[in-house]
Amino acid sequence: MSLSQLMLGPNVVLCNAASQTYPSCNTFTHALSFFNKIEGSQATARQTAELLRSVISQQRVPYTNQAGALIDAVKAIGEQLIAANPVELAVGNIVRRVLHIIREEDLSLTTAAIGGLNLSAVSDDENDDDRDGDSTLSAAAVAAAARSTLRPPSLQTLLEDTPVSAAVPQTSSSGAADKSSRSRKLKHDVIEAVNELIQDIVTCHEQIAEQAVEHIHQNEVILTLGSSRTVLEFLFAAKEKKRSFRVFVAEGAPRYQGHLLAKELVARGLQTTLITDSAVFAMISRVNMVIVGAHAVMANGGVIAPVGMNLVALAAQKHAVPFVVLAGSHKLCPLYPHNPEVLLNELRSPSELLDFGEFSDCMDFGSGSGSPLLHVVNPAFDYVPPKLVSLFITDAGGHNPSYMYRLIADYYSADDLVVQRRATAGN
Amino acid sequence: MWHRSASFILDKNQNDTVYPADSVTLTPPPPSSISTPQNPNPNLNRNMSMSAYYQTRAAHHGVVTSDWLAQSQEAATRAVVTGGQEIVDGGKSGRAFSVIDEFNNWRKQPDLAEAVAAIRALAAVIRNSEAKTMMELEIELKKASDSLKSWDTTSISLTAGCDLFMRYVTRTSALEYEDFNSARSRLIERAEKFGEISYKARKIIAMLSQDFIFDGCTILVHGFSRVVMEVLKMAAQNKKLFRVLCTEGRPDRSGLRLANELAKLDVPVKLLIDSAVAYTMDEVDMVFVGADGVVESGGIINMMGTYQIALVAHSMNKPVYVAAESYKFARLYPLDQKDMGPALRPIDFGVPIPSKVEVETSARDYTPPQYLTLLFTDLGVLTPSVVSDELIQLYL
Numbered sequence: 001m002s003l004s005q006l007m008l009g010p011n012v013v014l015c016n017a018a019s020q021t022y023p024s025c026n027t028f029t030h031a032l033s034f035f036n037k038i039e040g041s042q043a044t045a046r047q048t049a050e051l052l053r054s055v056i057s058q059q060r061v062p063y064t065n066q067a068g069a070l071i072d073a074v075k076a077i078g079e080q081l082i083a084a085n086p087v088e089l090a091v092g093n094i095v096r097r098v099l100h101i102i103r104e105e106d107l108s109l110t111t112a113a114i115g116g117l118n119l120s121a122v123s124d125d126e127n128d129d130d131r132d133g134d135s136t137l138s139a140a141a142v143a144a145a146a147r148s149t150l151r152p153p154s155l156q157t158l159l160e161d162t163p164v165s166a167a168v169p170q171t172s173s174s175g176a177a178d179k180s181s182r183s184r185k186l187k188h189d190v191i192e193a194v195n196e197l198i199q200d201i202v203t204c205h206e207q208i209a210e211q212a213v214e215h216i217h218q219n220e221v222i223l224t225l226g227s228s229r230t231v232l233e234f235l236f237a238a239k240e241k242k243r244s245f246r247v248f249v250a251e252g253a254p255r256y257q258g259h260l261l262a263k264e265l266v267a268r269g270l271q272t273t274l275i276t277d278s279a280v281f282a283m284i285s286r287v288n289m290v291i292v293g294a295h296a297v298m299a300n301g302g303v304i305a306p307v308g309m310n311l312v313a314l315a316a317q318k319h320a321v322p323f324v325v326l327a328g329s330h331k332l333c334p335l336y337p338h339n340p341e342v343l344l345n346e347l348r349s350p351s352e353l354l355d356f357g358e359f360s361d362c363m364d365f366g367s368g369s370g371s372p373l374l375h376v377v378n379p380a381f382d383y384v385p386p387k388l389v390s391l392f393i394t395d396a397g398g399h400n401p402s403y404m405y406r407l408i409a410d411y412y413s414a415d416d417l418v419v420q421r422r423a424t425a426g427n
Numbered sequence: 428m429w430h431r432s433a434s435f436i437l438d439k440n441q442n443d444t445v446y447p448a449d450s451v452t453l454t455p456p457p458p459s460s461i462s463t464p465q466n467p468n469p470n471l472n473r474n475m476s477m478s479a480y481y482q483t484r485a486a487h488h489g490v491v492t493s494d495w496l497a498q499s500q501e502a503a504t505r506a507v508v509t510g511g512q513e514i515v516d517g518g519k520s521g522r523a524f525s526v527i528d529e530f531n532n533w534r535k536q537p538d539l540a541e542a543v544a545a546i547r548a549l550a551a552v553i554r555n556s557e558a559k560t561m562m563e564l565e566i567e568l569k570k571a572s573d574s575l576k577s578w579d580t581t582s583i584s585l586t587a588g589c590d591l592f593m594r595y596v597t598r599t600s601a602l603e604y605e606d607f608n609s610a611r612s613r614l615i616e617r618a619e620k621f622g623e624i625s626y627k628a629r630k631i632i633a634m635l636s637q638d639f640i641f642d643g644c645t646i647l648v649h650g651f652s653r654v655v656m657e658v659l660k661m662a663a664q665n666k667k668l669f670r671v672l673c674t675e676g677r678p679d680r681s682g683l684r685l686a687n688e689l690a691k692l693d694v695p696v697k698l699l700i701d702s703a704v705a706y707t708m709d710e711v712d713m714v715f716v717g718a719d720g721v722v723e724s725g726g727i728i729n730m731m732g733t734y735q736i737a738l739v740a741h742s743m744n745k746p747v748y749v750a751a752e753s754y755k756f757a758r759l760y761p762l763d764q765k766d767m768g769p770a771l772r773p774i775d776f777g778v779p780i781p782s783k784v785e786v787e788t789s790a791r792d793y794t795p796p797q798y799l800t801l802l803f804t805d806l807g808v809l810t811p812s813v814v815s816d817e818l819i820q821l822y823l
Binding site: 299300301336338339386402403405406414 | 641807809
């Protein structure tokens with residue numbers, strides 16, 4: 001990636017990559033040219049969802065296996081989006097959510113169709129039982145088997161066959177008119193569901209903030225690090241409900257976004273104390289609760305958070321202070337981290353730490369001339385292991401880290417863990 | 428004085444019957460001397476004296492010493508005699524079909540998992556049965572499964588495999604088929620296919636764990652687990668550079684066998700005695716173990732020594748990964764080490780032990796879930812808390 005691309009921000013790159021395959025995406029790159037970066041997982045998630053929605057609405061679907069065509073289209077562009085920015089996990093999350101939506105809508109349409117067929121068959125002729133001997137599986141069994149493709153493999157389905165999904169459209173021997181209405185309905189349903197998803201992403205802050213009153217009580221002292229819009233809304237909501245509390249803000253070097261947060265909190269009338277990151281351990285014993293935001297939440301309950309968060313989590317554990325993480329559901333990632341400090345981290349420019357002018361003689365610019373001794377490493381993220389987190393507050397409610405796998409099973413399908421377009425058609 | 432748990436009363440009763448007062452070397456007493464006063468069923472006593480499951484495992488993977496060989500041959504002849512007494516009555520005379528014999532035949536193959544052997548044996552029951560309705564077949568299967576389970580109470584995957592198959596049979600018969608013969612043939616076909624599922628399961632587990640093995644890492648393994656062997660084999664085939672520290676795994680010394688296999692694959696291996704684990708734990712990056720059974724709390728039951736290794740790893744912040752197929756999930760919830768049925772196996776110290784000295788002969792221990800990091804199963808990568816969820820879904 002060239003330096004200019006780096007400065008533009010990786011999210012612009014991904015839209016450029018997308019526009020190469022889908023010319024309709026040029027509208028997005030156009031809009032993006034007005035501002036340099038999309039920052040933050042919420043905006044990225046929203047852009048990804050809207051992009052996928054336009055892909056789906058423009059995709060022409062054949063009569064049979066509409067879901068397969070849609071899934072292929074989404075996977076193709078999803079693969080490129082994820083490859084362009086693997087560290088921004090929200091992109092992959094939304095791609096997988098949309099794939100899961102397509103599968104779910106297809107399934108509900110199919111079961112509805114079979115249900116309708118069964119009714120008509122029974123009312124027509126009682127001798128149908130004999131003819132049904134040809135198809136060895138009853139419709140109920142097919143529906144049950146199809147349902148099991150949606151759920152992750154479990155002990156229940158261990159002994160079953162891989163369900164014959166090809167059998168499903170064959171049993172519905174309806175006319176062409178019925179099929180075309182089904183195809184329109186699938187796209188329509190999927191787009192509706194994706195609209196709901198976008199709505200959820202946009203309103204996640206409000207839904208999380210609604211739960212603020214249950215967690216923040218009178219005369220409490222809250223600690224946070226850096227700046228997170230979710231935390232801001234959360235604290236404001238508690239203030240609205242007339243709770244009086246104090247906030248300690250750790251400044252969050254090297255970007256010092258804690259300064260901005262402190263300013264906004266004071267503007268709303270909350271008593272705020274600003275401290276350095278190194279002072280967290282000294283002040284933690286006077287704190288009732290730590291509330292922070294996250295960049296992403298992994299499947300084991302671990303958190304990818306702005307750098308310095310691991311320090312705060314360890315301090316909180318040492319002093320038995322609850323460590324609460326606020327995260328919208330678009331941040332929930334179905335992958336298990338195996339080397340998160342390296343693979344899921346972003347190394348930012350050293351200029352945030354040092355002034356290039358002063359240190360130009362000893363700093364390592366990577367050009368190989370001379371023997372510079374000073375290397376500067378500026379990682380953007382930290383990994384907080386699940387045992388340090390007390391509670392996750394998502395727009396789906398408050399849960400503890402060992403419960404995260406349940407939300408993942410609800411939001412994602414097992415087939416989509418690796419987003420790759422398969423060579424063979426069909427599921 | 429010696430026993431901590433409240434179950435010491437139970438232990439005392441067992442010890443009185445199992446260990447005779449005078450014997451120079453510690454050998455398991457033949458059941459005939461005990462069977463008459465204590466229990467009418469000789470099978471129970473044989474279970475208390477030697478666990479057939481661990482005996483089989485040792486026969487497959489352990490190093491065989493001469494008097495161990497003598498003991499196992501003795502046990503094998505006893506097994507055939509008592510096994511023949513179990514006849515599954517399907518309402519026919521003259522055909523003494525024994526599900527236990529069938530099971531033993533399958534179990535002898537070293538590469539076959541216990542649960543697969545159990546399911547194959549049950550499939551043979553279906554094949555040989557003369558039942559005309561699903562209900563009758565289910566009753567026969569239940570009887571066969573119960574006799575299998577009671578024959579070797581110490582094998583968890585046997586119990587879990589039987590339960591899984593019974594559950595599948597009940598669900599299938601309720602849902603799908605009008606015709607009995609097609610249902611029956613489908614059950615037999617699924618049971619035979621289960622063997623493939625188990626091989627596939629090992630491959631899936633190996634694939635899932637590949638990401639967690641990085642270049643230059645040091646892996647500690649305990650004893651011999653076929654699943655872990657598959658994981659390491661696949662990593663070696665993918666040209667990953669890693670090093671394995673392998674414990675000896677007393678008393679059956681299955682670690683020696685594992686070291687042999689790894690040396691064949693050109694993987695750098697270092698053998699440790701079991702007591703050297705804490706000494707070398709700081710150079711270890713992760714611990715990989717298999718499991719004999721995965722219990723409801725998310726903990727595992729595995730060869731003796733696993734709990735110790737997990738404790739040391741936890742105190743030094745090293746991750747402990749478990750590779751276990753999903754049919755090893757069992758509906759057990761042990762609260763402490765002595766909570767499970769005893770699985771004993773004789774230990775050969777090489778020198779005669781005076782009879783007054785007691786020997787701890789348990790073959791397995793229980794590792795609680797808080798010391799485990801992740802479980803790799805064919806259902807995916809799971810954290811220990813997911814296990815109970817899966818079990819509830821199956822049995823509810």
